[in-house]
Amino acid sequence: MSGKLIALTGATGFIGRHLLRALSERGYRVRVLLRRPVEVPEGASGAVVGDLARPMNMAAALTGVDAVVHSAGLAHAMSGAPEDDFRNSNTEATRKLADAAQRARVGRFVFLSSIRAQAGSSAPAPLSEADVPEPTDPYGRSKLAAEEALAETGLDWVALRPVLVYGAGVKGNMAALLKLARTPYPLPLASLAGRRSLVSVESLAGAVATALEAPGPLRRPLVVADPDPLTLPEMLAALRAGLGRGPGLLPCPVPLIGLACRATGREAAFDRLSGSLVARAEGLEALGWRPAQASRDGLAALARAGG
Template identity: 75%
Template sequence: MTTPLIALTGATGFIGRHLLRDLTARGYRVRVLLRRPVALPPGASGAVVGDLARPQNMAAALTGVDAVVHSAGLAHAMSGAPEDDYRTFNTEATRGLAQAAARARVRRFVFLSSIRAQSGPSAAGVLTEADAPTPTDAYGRSKLAAEEALAAVDIDFAALRPVLVYGPGVKGNMAALLALAARPLPLPLGGLKGRRSIVSVESLADAIATVLHAPGELRRPFIVTEAEPLTVPEMLTALRAGLGRPPGLWPVPALLFDAALRLAGRGEVRERLSGSLMARADALGALGWTAPRDSREGLEALARLEVAHPTSG
């Protein structure tokens, strides 16, 4: 049998680089779809340059492709981007690429959505795919709209909604937490009680492999998370353990902590640090998937790797 060919977008990004390595290690041929000419990423079997904003020109890129893994898009970390930009790059580009994939008779379209398509930065209870999506910002709305666009295209698809992703080369909130853990000072964060689900890039790649292999028709969203939600103090404790340090955390009364952040105009930071966002991977579990990583061990390993190779990823 011919080795399956995967078309991968976003191969130069944080998640995409890991997916390229993982898919190649699993024996797939990977054709990367690039916005501009660059050196062929290691592990890619080929590359096609094209503009995802004009996916009608993607016929050649998708010829002979068995599945698309679409990880490119406008990231949530790019705060302040106009809502139209999120709609263009996250919704319309996804719709157009899926339509091009359907015309090319691609078997399955795997879309990297986000838990923010389902919820704001915090949520009551534990999120599952059975909950009605309630995104609260332009990024989340654009991801949910992309999922809805996929449902209108005649192609089998899986829309993965990962929670906060961590791994070598991570940016954004997890990078900030890692930087905090690396400071040789006690931190006044020991009293934070909110629990947050997280997922390693290795577990995310394993979830993608699961939906690529899954028999039958999918056409649905899948939350991607590791099993145990952690508090911020537990995350910092794991990171500092990987750095060979004690936790070094002390509690500040919650009211005082919240007031200080409000006065500093950091209300969203307060919600991210103090609030909870817990989720379960029920739909993936029904496919037989369990996360291969334990979050505490994964964070320790990340800290050890970042010390040894601070620019890894």
Template identity: 80%
Template structure:
């Protein structure tokens, strides 16, 4: 292979594994940056062992690299982690890697941020990049601080802020939703009307490829979201459709469901389920990005693949 050389962090994680496959399929050579000497992931053209907390090997890791794709970090699912842990893993490690990339004269730095760098778990109106970022938790604050650190380096950088990502191997909230869809029982969730944006990991990989291909400086954050936000009942119906089942959703009034969640200590979960979080990807679409599939089709495919 003789395509551009990409240095990829997080290649053994959920998003990173898909990025490795997608980038190599598009003709990129991918050098994975590993924290410990494990087997090189399939599809990587090379690997370098190095700890982002102590970037001793970064000069060697970034030698000859055209672009960095940084997907490693502490995930939002680790919501009980101390704020310092998020700052060290998501902010300071990104800053150190970006400084090393600048010294190595890397052309572009692509950072996998999050929509939570821009907002809390819900938003009253559709989000765009023009909205002032107001993260509400340690995870979101650490991602926004990493974006701000990139802006201070002088690199040509771009931060992708994906909505809730789904795909084979997903964990966290989407994995819990998939387990709920697999349950054999009717679910009392038909009355929930909040709409939420999603993005498949394949569409997110296409967004990474789009910003790598874009000529000229970017130096900004871009939202990544499918254009068809869904309600929770619509998500469950799509998942159960992929399993060859009817939706089987019951219209229990939302206030009653909220009361039950508060009584059982699941008030935060109810807020996430019932609130809206819609995001628009107009700026990314202007660069030529298109989602690979609709959210409904993608969720049905996820359920089919997970069942197989």
């Protein structure tokens, strides 16, 4: 790349750390926007301290910037009012940053949205960005509202909608799955047939680069997903293969698994385990994006590296 200057939010988070490294390796200069004074992350060209909820120092953060990559956001509610939490952190903060970017005449705004802006935790048919979005929870609604706020600006924007992301340092559902794979016991999960799309954080970083480099204007959402959706047993088998073990999976009637989950307060987990969410990255692939590796290979490598 030609040394273009990127303003990156969320650089200290799981995805943001990978984006910072990947963009720097591609020759971009990266200015990180930090919420509090900390040591400038390795790979950053500079840092500006500011709060997206109360836009401080936005003019300084965006001076001379060619593009913004906005990966900061709230994934879990912080209070008993999740709609407010998500709206403030995901929608309003994005709106304010976009307004500042427009005033600074930034060339492109890449927003890390989520597949949850498009659907709930499962979907009856494969998803693409051409589908009408139908988010089902406060998080997904806040991400969709942020996309709509971008559409109201004059920016050349793109909203990336990644499916479940995995990679070194991952937390949440994928970290729990990795922990489950590491247990020494056979798991009675072989009968779960729901398929789910995944994407590695390396592939997501490649999608961000594609969004930055694609000829414009874009002004649309793009799904980010590997082309090979996996069942939960296939995910566990890939993880255990990376650990040098066999799958260790046993069949069990799915209704019985559901009863056990409900009896232990894990009904939401069962819905995620048993349902399907398959997505197609048709728009990104048309722009030339390709995943860094197949999902099976990426999961095996993740487990082999220790997560």
